[in-house]
Amino acid sequence: MVKQVYPSYFITGASSGLGRHLALELAARAAKHNWPLSLALTARRLELLEELKKEIAALAPAVRVKTAVLDVTWDDDAIWRVITECHAELGNLHCFVVNAGIAATARMIGASDRNFAVERPVLATNLIGAMATTDAAVRYIRENGINKTPEQAHIVGISSFSSLGVTNRSSYSVSKAALERYLDILRMESAGQGIHVTTIIPGYIDTPINQHRPHRPFLITAEAGAVAMANAMTVRGGGAGNALVPWWPWAIMWTVFNWIPKWLYFWYVPRMTKGHEPDQAKRD
Incomplete structure (x- = not known):
């Protein structure tokens, strides 16, 4: 049985995708085991957050939910203000899930049909926004002594297997690779x-964020992904350092791709991603 370590979560990008399904999974666990739970759910689209709040109320009436509009590309004060507003309503926030992210249209570096402007929002959201959210969360944790409570505190950042480097997705890959290094620091x-x-x-x-892609090997449902993600976040002792979700086969592939010679990786990846069609920007 998986133990839910934290009584409260602050989730960005909670209106859709993994953020939404994670909130539902945590609420379901709380209802099943009669655990106390508070959820601070943030995203750009308030109407979707309110729909999610109603779903959670039907699933787990005892779970406390606070919704708040937050675009992580706003200024730092806005992020801090949303965190403190959620604290004022819910009390101590123990686990911050830095999930908000977007993927731009497929584009090769130096492409003439679309300039670099399409890449900037990806870096602003996935990297700068994620760093700003994390920075504010750590400041909040220290100033309020959350890390000194029995439950302590947890920062969870959502990267991607694409952080290894994927053609036609340079800004997305770079943003996720840089986020991994930031979290390591x-x-x-x-x-x-x-x-x-x-x-x-x-x-x-x-x-x-990936439903436009014609080839998605080893695809799992968002519900299954949320279960695996919640398991990685709620392990005793603060969770895994790096968690491949799902573990099979991605943990094996991660190890292989990090150990094979670069020339082999450079040969294989363009062939693996060949034929991907241009797509519209998506946000979870």
Whole structure:
């Protein structure tokens, strides 16, 4: 049985995709085991958050839910304000899930039909927005002594298997690779301080951010992805450092791709991604 370590979660990008399904999974666990749970759900689209709040109320009436509009590309003060508003209503926030993200249209570096402008929002959201959210969360945790409570605190960042480097997705790949390094630094800086750090590295999970892609090997449902993600976040002792979701086969592939010679990786990846059609920007 998986133990739900944290009594409260703050989730960005909660209106759809993995964020939405994670909130439902946590609520279902709380209802099943009669655990206390508070959820701070944030995203750009308030109407979708309110729909999710109603679903949670029907599924787990005892779960407390606060919804708030938050675009992580806003200024730092706005992110801090939303966190403090959620704290004022729900009390201590223990686990922050930095999930909001977008994928731009498929584009090769230097393409003449679309300029670099299409890449900027991806970097602004997936990297700068994620860093700003994490920074505000860690500041909140320390200033309010959350890391000194019995439950302690947890930062969970959502990366991607594409962080290894995927053609036609340079800004997305770079944003996720840089986020992984940022979380590694946080893990070192916060060691022994009651702030646990987990990097979730999903493979193909059926969410709006990748539904346009013609080839999605080893695809699993968003519901199954949320279960695996919740398991990685709620392990005793603060969760896994890096968690491939789902573990099979992505953990094996991750190990292989990190150990094979670069020339072999450079040969294989363009062939694996060949034929992908241009797509519209998506956000979870």
